[in-house]
Amino acid sequence: MGKIIIYEHANFQGYSKELTRDVANLKDIDWNDCISSVKVIGQPWVAYEHMNYTGRLMVFEEGEHSFVGREMNDKITSLMLITENLHNPQITIYEHDQYQGKSKVITEATNLARGHYNDMASSHKVQRGAWLLCEHSDGSGFRYIAREHEHLPSYRAINFNDNFGSGGAAGLASVRRVQELPHVR
Structure with missing residues (x-):
């Protein structure tokens, strides 16, 4: 399926946590507004600025993202796994x-x-x-x-x-x- 490893700092530094399912509010797992880099394995993930998958968004496809970008750095509040079959869209x-x-x-x-x-x-x-x-x-x-x-x-x-x-x-x-x-x- 897919998983995302979130990191507190850029370049995969600081605390980290592995997620395998959607999180509507990262406050619930003590990770609100503190993500600076991510690693995605398998299906892509969508990061949202606000809880319940609202606000600005960024798509993270499979790979290592050493910095989430100025727009979303320390601003991610919810994460959603893309579960669709992505072939022949x-x-x-x-x-x-x-x-x-x-x-x-x-x-x-x-x-x-x-x-x-x-x-x-x-x-x-x-x-x-x-x-x-x-x-x-x-x-x-x-x-x-x-x-x-x-x-x-x-x-x-x-x-x-x-x-x-x-x-x-x-x-x-x-x-x-x-x-x-x-x-x-």
């Missing part, structure tokens, strides 16, 4: 709410900013896998994890919509699959 994005308008089937990382779908998507259906939806083409800004079988009829529910310029909500500019990398020994 597919998501369909739609131009309008309720899966209306033009649609685009995506099976690999896609920079929507380069085409007609930049800031144009308003809903999606995930057929397979897990996807990281990002406000900016470089993966920064507002992020959202879309998981297998999720049907989201309106991005307004997550403050993510196609009206970035006028309505104040972030628009979708890139889509990247969450992957399980081959384990290197």
Whole structure:
């Protein structure tokens, strides 16, 4: 399945703890806001800034992450294991709410900013896998994890919509699959 080893300091220093299941509030295990590096074995994990899997997020795929980044250093409060089968992922994005308008089937990382779908998507259906939806083409800004079988009829529910310029909500500019990398020994 998957596990994550969390470390108190960068470069895998200080106290550490191994986790094999979701933790909605790291305060419950005395690890709130004190993670600086992680090692992931198997399935990816999503780290959230706030309890109950809310706030800013960062995806950690298999490997050693000697620093979680300035944005999340000592700010992680919940962790969620991605349990979906990550092979042959597919998501369909739609131009309008309720899966209306033009649609685009995506099976690999896609920079929507380069085409007609930049800031144009308003809903999606995930057929397979897990996807990281990002406000900016470089993966920064507002992020959202879309998981297998999720049907989201309106991005307004997550403050993510196609009206970035006028309505104040972030628009979708890139889509990247969450992957399980081959384990290197």
